[in-house]
Amino acid sequence: MVSKKLAIEVLNEALATGADYAEIFYEDSHGYSLSIENGKVETSTSQVANGVGLRLLKDNQCVYGYTNDLSKKGLVSLAQSLRSSFKGERKITVEKLDMIRAKNRNPVVNSYDNVSREEKIALVREGISAIEELKDPRIVRYIGSFVNSHRFVAIFNSKGKWFKRDSEFGRLAYVTVVANQNGFETGFEGPGCQQDISYFRTVKKPREVALKAAKTALLMLDAKECPSGKMPVVIGNGWGGVLFHESCGHPLEASAVSRGLSCFSGKEGDMIASPIVSAVDDSTIPNAWGSIDIDDEGNLGEKRLLIKNGKLVNFMIDDFNGRRMNREGNGSCRRQNYKYCPTSRMSNTYICNGKNTPEEIIAATKLGLYAVGFNGGSVDPTTGEFNFGCSEAYIIRDGKIAEPVKGATLIGHGNEILKKIDMVGNDLALAEGMCGAASGSIRTCVGQPTLRVSEITVGGRGGELK
Amino acid sequence: MKYDKFFELAKAAGIEEAELYVGESYSLQFSLFHSEVDNYSSNKSMTILARGLVNGKFGTANCDSWSSQRAQYLVNEIVANANVIENEDPAFIFEGSKKYKKVNTFNKELGNISVEEKMKKLFDLENLIKKGDPRITEVAAVGYEEEASSSTIMNSKGLKLTQKSNYFVYYAEAVAKENDQTKSGFDLYLGNNFAEFKPEELAKEAVRKTVSQLGGEACESATYKAVLAPSVVKDFLNFYIGNADAEEVQKRSSLFIGKLGQKIASKKITIEDKPLQRNVFARWFDDEGVATYNKPIIKNGVLQTYLYNLTTAAKEGVETTGNASRGGSKMGISPFFVALKPGKKSQEELFQDIQDGVYITSVTGLHAGLNPQSGNFSLQSSGFLVKNGKIDRPLDVITVSGNLVEIFKDVQEVGNDVKVFPSAVACSSLQIKKIVVSGK
Numbered sequence: 001m002v003s004k005k006l007a008i009e010v011l012n013e014a015l016a017t018g019a020d021y022a023e024i025f026y027e028d029s030h031g032y033s034l035s036i037e038n039g040k041v042e043t044s045t046s047q048v049a050n051g052v053g054l055r056l057l058k059d060n061q062c063v064y065g066y067t068n069d070l071s072k073k074g075l076v077s078l079a080q081s082l083r084s085s086f087k088g089e090r091k092i093t094v095e096k097l098d099m100i101r102a103k104n105r106n107p108v109v110n111s112y113d114n115v116s117r118e119e120k121i122a123l124v125r126e127g128i129s130a131i132e133e134l135k136d137p138r139i140v141r142y143i144g145s146f147v148n149s150h151r152f153v154a155i156f157n158s159k160g161k162w163f164k165r166d167s168e169f170g171r172l173a174y175v176t177v178v179a180n181q182n183g184f185e186t187g188f189e190g191p192g193c194q195q196d197i198s199y200f201r202t203v204k205k206p207r208e209v210a211l212k213a214a215k216t217a218l219l220m221l222d223a224k225e226c227p228s229g230k231m232p233v234v235i236g237n238g239w240g241g242v243l244f245h246e247s248c249g250h251p252l253e254a255s256a257v258s259r260g261l262s263c264f265s266g267k268e269g270d271m272i273a274s275p276i277v278s279a280v281d282d283s284t285i286p287n288a289w290g291s292i293d294i295d296d297e298g299n300l301g302e303k304r305l306l307i308k309n310g311k312l313v314n315f316m317i318d319d320f321n322g323r324r325m326n327r328e329g330n331g332s333c334r335r336q337n338y339k340y341c342p343t344s345r346m347s348n349t350y351i352c353n354g355k356n357t358p359e360e361i362i363a364a365t366k367l368g369l370y371a372v373g374f375n376g377g378s379v380d381p382t383t384g385e386f387n388f389g390c391s392e393a394y395i396i397r398d399g400k401i402a403e404p405v406k407g408a409t410l411i412g413h414g415n416e417i418l419k420k421i422d423m424v425g426n427d428l429a430l431a432e433g434m435c436g437a438a439s440g441s442i443r444t445c446v447g448q449p450t451l452r453v454s455e456i457t458v459g460g461r462g463g464e465l466k
Numbered sequence: 467m468k469y470d471k472f473f474e475l476a477k478a479a480g481i482e483e484a485e486l487y488v489g490e491s492y493s494l495q496f497s498l499f500h501s502e503v504d505n506y507s508s509n510k511s512m513t514i515l516a517r518g519l520v521n522g523k524f525g526t527a528n529c530d531s532w533s534s535q536r537a538q539y540l541v542n543e544i545v546a547n548a549n550v551i552e553n554e555d556p557a558f559i560f561e562g563s564k565k566y567k568k569v570n571t572f573n574k575e576l577g578n579i580s581v582e583e584k585m586k587k588l589f590d591l592e593n594l595i596k597k598g599d600p601r602i603t604e605v606a607a608v609g610y611e612e613e614a615s616s617s618t619i620m621n622s623k624g625l626k627l628t629q630k631s632n633y634f635v636y637y638a639e640a641v642a643k644e645n646d647q648t649k650s651g652f653d654l655y656l657g658n659n660f661a662e663f664k665p666e667e668l669a670k671e672a673v674r675k676t677v678s679q680l681g682g683e684a685c686e687s688a689t690y691k692a693v694l695a696p697s698v699v700k701d702f703l704n705f706y707i708g709n710a711d712a713e714e715v716q717k718r719s720s721l722f723i724g725k726l727g728q729k730i731a732s733k734k735i736t737i738e739d740k741p742l743q744r745n746v747f748a749r750w751f752d753d754e755g756v757a758t759y760n761k762p763i764i765k766n767g768v769l770q771t772y773l774y775n776l777t778t779a780a781k782e783g784v785e786t787t788g789n790a791s792r793g794g795s796k797m798g799i800s801p802f803f804v805a806l807k808p809g810k811k812s813q814e815e816l817f818q819d820i821q822d823g824v825y826i827t828s829v830t831g832l833h834a835g836l837n838p839q840s841g842n843f844s845l846q847s848s849g850f851l852v853k854n855g856k857i858d859r860p861l862d863v864i865t866v867s868g869n870l871v872e873i874f875k876d877v878q879e880v881g882n883d884v885k886v887f888p889s890a891v892a893c894s895s896l897q898i899k900k901i902v903v904s905g906k
Contacts, residue, residue: 033794034550038717040553043551043796044547044548045547046526046543050529050530060504061506062506063507065507066509121550140719177718177719184839259606261604261606339509374834375833375835378831380830382648383648383649383650387846389834389836389844407837411865457684457865459904460867
């Protein structure tokens with residue numbers, strides 16, 4: 001750990017050439033991962049990471065560096081090397097550091113550090129057994145894995161503040177590969193949480209998770225190829241939120257907005273979505289995968305209403321990018337680890353509940369696609385062009401869910417798709433994923449209730465929808 | 467020696483054979499926004515991956531700095547992790563190949579060039595893009611990244627090998643607007659000979675890629691004849707060649723199972739793994755310390771070999787191909803430099819060949835829209851309509867779908883427009899019989 005005294009010294013070294021902000025990010029983390037493949041424990045790996053990232057800001061310029069040399073000499077030399085980017089007089093001197101205390105909404109009662117390898121293996125094996133009990137010859141490969149990480153972070157900045165964050169995560173995942181004369185398919189399920197192992201005993205149970213991965217793969221194996229063209233699409237709750245995450249979430253991050261590089265730059269107050277759409281980024285949901293009590297700049301977690309009845313009202317903002325927008329950060333500054341310079345990112349982002357039941361939405365759709373499982377997607381925030389791939393989908397015929405189809409990809413422009421949402425359900429659910437962007441790979445939740453987009457371009461190999 | 471302590475502790479803890487992989491790297495990065503350096507970063511970092519055999523099973527542990535405390539941590543974790551392993555595959559710590567063909571492509575000069583000089587070319591690049599076309603409204607990002615790294619493998623069998631490499635990248639992303647349409651385009655240059663980089667060329671290409679997309683609309687949904695640009699072929703090749711991974715074959719999840727010696731692609735297709743090619747990707751030993759060599763994977767459409775590490779090779783009683791590649795916790799398999807053998811025709815001649823069809827210049831979202839198991843894909847893409855053997859107009863908001871294996875079977879011609887990509891792939895355009903496009 002870096003002492004307060006040393007932190008003050010390093011900050012003042014860093015500020016000597018005119019930087020208007022300096023920040024030390026200290027990280028000491030460790031983790032464990034295991035995998036069981038075709039019934040046998042195949043890998044078991046431990047890791048530690050310990051380093052310091054130092055960030056200096058001057059107006060709209062940012063300088064970042066990191067080191068594993070945590071001695072006074074190592075840190076001072078990093079500060080001296082980074083400050084050489086600026087050629088000016090000192091503006092700030094740090095005299096003292098006061099601690100910011102944040103409410104701990106994500107307590108992990110029993111640390112994963114005290115759970116033995118054997119117990120973690122037994123947990124994964126419960127799901128493995130469930131797959132084996134299916135005795136389905138089409139299952140050719142099945143992998144179960146468990147990952148946990150324990151991350152201690154202490155941040156000291158030239159606003160005279162310091163704070164720490166101690167967090168733990170666990171994630172259980174299953175992959176199933178199935179094959180027959182039609183070829184191969186895979187199924188994946190990977191729930192995660194910011195709480196102890198009891199979550200996987202009471203909420204997301206290994207047997208259910210594993211069977212879902214196996215059954216989706218088997219269902220898709222014999223499914224027909226998805227038709228292509230423009231059609232109405234009902235998007236299922238939970239993972240369906242990838243649509244919003246890609247098409248709208250990323251373009252609402254200050255990193256793009258502040259530079260005028262987002263399709264939503266300068267659109268605050270405008271109607272960017274259908275009036276039945278409201279959306280939120282909430283880092284305060286207790287124990288949720290994407291929650292943070294305090295961000296990397298010392299701003300507290302918030303529930304940010306992004307879209308209110310179709311109107312754009314807020315963004316994910318960090319202090320640095322906020323400078324170009326004349327706005328303060330709102331608790332969105334995040335990074336993967338000390339090797340990444342932080343920036344504005346999402347936490348738990350979702351579309352709010354509407355009025356319809358999922359059944360009503362399906363029943364109101366004569367011919368279209370019902371997409372419920374997703375592989376993820378990507379977006380170009382500047383143009384708003386996004387895509388996401390479906391891992392589980394069905395055709396809707398005469399208001400009823402009909403045959404399964406595979407290989408569907410949905411594409412479009414974020415600003416257009418949000419306006420075409422014409423029904424929103426009342427069954428909001430969140431789903432856990434990893435989101436990759438400039439400041440690395442971080443934990444985020446996507447989410448939404450079941451909703452319908454009146455028309456979206458679907459890519460598939462199955463010809464015209466009839 | 468700095469790392470002796472680890473091997474002493476390992477021996478004392480009953481670890482039969484032990485190995486350390488030490489990666490050290492120096493990186494420098496900076497980018498400009500509106501002619502101002504907005505991000506600058508310079509770092510040194512270390513990756514240490516340790517493994518050891520206990521009762522013939524591998525335990526692994528990783529860290530990012532070195533001290534005697536860390537050495538003890540690695541040893542303790544290796545033993546505890548090895549004790550829970552059940553997999554019975556043969557496990558090896560390698561004593562060394564008889565002969566290594568060293569390739570040194572590390573360019574010392576790069577480190578001697580001043581940051582100012584590197585930055586000057588970046589300012590030039592930004593200016594050139596701004597002036598490149600009146601429809602360019604923004605230079606979203608221009609940046610420079612440089613990395614010099616060394617990788618050392620040392621083990622209790624006395625093997626110690628080190629290779630060094632370095633490279634730099636200049637990248638540019640431009641934004642163009644016309645009427646209500648916004649398009650962005652990206653391009654980069656990768657190499658390790660600084661004098662060879664010409665900002666003019668990169669700027670020209672980034673501008674061309676951006677403005678050429680303006681004025682597009684979707685085409686009719688249909689099956690088209692197609693030319694795939696090298697940047698698209700590169701994305702497909704990475705996934706396609708993944709099927710040559712012997713572990714995937716042994717675990718029955720490869721599309722190349724049982725295809726050895728068989729024709730799996732068009733006879734125009736020859737794909738090689740060339741770790742000894744003299745470029746920034748050169749690797750003369752793999753992650754188990756085995757000497758690498760150049761070899762065809764597919765020759766004239768016929769599958770020549772799978773790619774092996776020591777374990778998968780031992781399981782089949784064959785020699786490793788020197789393709790061991792380490793992930794965080796596992797010794798995997800990977801080609802080091804995938805090269806598609808070029809053909810004779812220029813891109814223009816390929817357009818002439820198809821007369822009417824599509825020219826696909828980008829595919830995105832491969833992690834979500836391509837199923838590596840089945841090879842089926844449906845991807846957001848962009849490109850141009852080809853009419854009467856010439857590029858007609860850009861295409862906006864389309865997807866292309868098909869199957870990886872079918873694509874390579876459907877190749878009618880390979881172009882001569884070779885491009886090298888940072889993902890360690892060299893390839894040129896492909897002319898293919900058909901691709902399904904979903905548009906209007």
